[in-house]
Amino acid sequence: MLILLFIIVSPLIFLLLLGKLKLNREQEPPLRLPPGPKGLPFIGNLHQYDITSPHEYFAKLGKVYGPVVGLTFGQVPVVVVQSAEMAKEVLKTQDLNFCSRPTLIGMHRLSYNGLDIAFTPYGEYFREVKKLCIVHFFSSKRVGSYAPIRHEEVSRLIDKISLLSSTSQVVNLGELLMSYASSNICRIAFGKRYEEDQGPRSKFHSLLHEVQALFVGFFYADYSPYLGWLDKLTGQSSRLERLFKNMDKFYDELIRDHLDPNRHKAEDDIIDVLLKLKTKSSFSFELTFDHIKAILMNIFVAGTDTSTAMAVWAMMELVKNPKSLKKVQEEIRNVAQNKGCIGEDDLQKLEYFKAVVKETFRLHPAAPLLVIRESIRKTTLNGYDIKPKTLVHVNVWAIGRDPELWEDPEEFKPERFIGSSIDFRGQDFELASFGAGRRICPGMGIGLAYLELALANLLYSFNWELPAGLRTEDIDTKVLHGITMHKKNPLLLVAKKFPS
Numbered sequence: 461m462l463i464l465l466f467i468i469v470s471p472l473i474f475l476l477l478l479g480k481l482k483l484n485r486e487q488e489p490p491l492r493l494p495p496g497p498k499g500l501p502f503i504g505n506l507h508q509y510d511i512t513s514p515h516e517y518f519a520k521l522g523k524v525y526g527p528v529v530g531l532t533f534g535q536v537p538v539v540v541v542q543s544a545e546m547a548k549e550v551l552k553t554q555d556l557n558f559c560s561r562p563t564l565i566g567m568h569r570l571s572y573n574g575l576d577i578a579f580t581p582y583g584e585y586f587r588e589v590k591k592l593c594i595v596h597f598f599s600s601k602r603v604g605s606y607a608p609i610r611h612e613e614v615s616r617l618i619d620k621i622s623l624l625s626s627t628s629q630v631v632n633l634g635e636l637l638m639s640y641a642s643s644n645i646c647r648i649a650f651g652k653r654y655e656e657d658q659g660p661r662s663k664f665h666s667l668l669h670e671v672q673a674l675f676v677g678f679f680y681a682d683y684s685p686y687l688g689w690l691d692k693l694t695g696q697s698s699r700l701e702r703l704f705k706n707m708d709k710f711y712d713e714l715i716r717d718h719l720d721p722n723r724h725k726a727e728d729d730i731i732d733v734l735l736k737l738k739t740k741s742s743f744s745f746e747l748t749f750d751h752i753k754a755i756l757m758n759i760f761v762a763g764t765d766t767s768t769a770m771a772v773w774a775m776m777e778l779v780k781n782p783k784s785l786k787k788v789q790e791e792i793r794n795v796a797q798n799k800g801c802i803g804e805d806d807l808q809k810l811e812y813f814k815a816v817v818k819e820t821f822r823l824h825p826a827a828p829l830l831v832i833r834e835s836i837r838k839t840t841l842n843g844y845d846i847k848p849k850t851l852v853h854v855n856v857w858a859i860g861r862d863p864e865l866w867e868d869p870e871e872f873k874p875e876r877f878i879g880s881s882i883d884f885r886g887q888d889f890e891l892a893s894f895g896a897g898r899r900i901c902p903g904m905g906i907g908l909a910y911l912e913l914a915l916a917n918l919l920y921s922f923n924w925e926l927p928a929g930l931r932t933e934d935i936d937t938k939v940l941h942g943i944t945m946h947k948k949n950p951l952l953l954v955a956k957k958f959p960s
């Protein structure tokens with residue numbers, strides 16, 4: 461493909477080099493750019509980029525070039541930071557220089573041209589829309605008000621696994637946890653749950669998978685205005701357009717249902733709240749249906765995927781590490797005694813369980829590169845010059861495995877967090893699993909509540925084993941790249957009801 465690319469673009473390379481020569485003549489002292497692998501004219505480092513596992517690719521570069529690596533994708537400068545010190549610089553000390561988002565084609569289209577929270581550039585609109593969502597959907601009061609839904613959905617999850625266990629069937633945890641998280645989100649966002657055998661549910665899931673993939677989908681036009689035609693050739697542009705239309709239709713139907721005055725509802729869901737806010741016009745911008753759809757998209761995508769992925773990684777590590785599994789189950793069962801389940805109040809008493817959760821975030825952060833940022837102005841990082849509009853990745857996956865920070869970094873050892881004050885709430889840059897600063901995840905409270913309640917009850921209610929013939933060494937840790945890092949191959953386990 462590279463050869464084809466060169467043949468086609470060689471005249472453009474020539475023009476570009478001419479332009480560069482002219483520019484060089486007018487240039488002041490050269491910039492001191494961050495070190496990185498040498499790229500090729502016109503395409504920069506694009507040919508070296510490993511799109512299947514970018515966090516691992518960047519981590520390898522970090523070992524050669526240090527904690528701030530510089531690359532060029534097409535004509536766009538890219539910087540990757542991969543030490544706790546540099547993460548603090550980007551996410552805290554210089555947050556205001558680095559807190560914007562780039563206008564990448566996939567993200568931009570699916571967020572209704574940046575009308576959401578996650579992909580909108582930094583500015584007045586971002587501040588207002590993030591505040592709106594924190595007040596109305598993500599505050600601790602709100603998260604508490606969703607608790608009855610969480611408990612009901614956890615019971616359903618446990619019932620489903622009990623049924624599989626009673627017939628000695630293998631449990632596909634990822635599938636069941638996805639259905640648990642999406643039922644929770646569907647209920648708080650649009651007031652209903654889809655039963656397993658209903659068409660709309662699988663439609664919703666397949667749309668979500670496709671959105672996930674296209675958010676981080678590779679578009680040539682993002683890196684060079686001359687290469688947009690390649691996106692048409694590969695079918696990427698039409699795939700995006702098709703997905704956008706399907707998603708838009710899905711949101712339209714939901715909003716139309718909510719506008720029906722005869723609709724039966726117990727309590728206001730997120731769409732009801734947004735529609736009410738729309739009529740109040742209490743913002744500096746007009747809240748349109750497109751704004752509502754963009755906000756819904758963030759809640760669906762971020763809300764279902766992240767906690768599912770984390771719960772699967774946690775169970776995988778525990779099954780691979782039977783001593784930790786035994787220890788955490790003993791702790792949970794001691795606290796719950798004979799209550800039959802773990803409630804949210806019990807979670808605060810589970811010191812080792814909390815350490816298991818942190819250790820899982822360290823080794824398998826849901827967003828290994830956080831969400832891509834863009835520098836707003838010219839600045840310096842570790843003595844290197846950073847141009848405005850540089851794409852910035854913070855590699856929390858590499859930081860979580862940095863031997864300078866962690867003893868035996870590749871080992872799953874929850875004990876390391878016992879008696880340690882290191883936390884993932886945005887103050888400790890060794891463990892910035894939810895980001896930090898102005899762009900910190902606003903859904904941390906909801907995400908943790910989903911994850912911890914489900915995980916603790918899975919561990920309380922069942923003993924977990926590998927299917928016959930499998931050994932712990934057979935469980936692979938391969939990842940499926942997307943904006944959230946999922947386990948690539950399903951985690952299949954056998955659940956034995958406790959007490960039997």
Ligand code: HEM
Nearest residue numbers: 577578762763766767826827831894895896899901903907
């Ligand atoms: C275990 C669960 C979760 C994890 C690990 C997680 C992680 C993250 C991370 C790493 C970011 C990017 C931060 C940055 O750019 O510095 C983020 C942003 C975001 N998350 Fe979460 N998240 C989780 C759950 C949720 C949930 C449940 C929701 C909503 C229902 C949510 C909504 C968002 C939004 C809207 C943003 C964009 C914030 C912004 O750009 O200012 N997240 N999340």
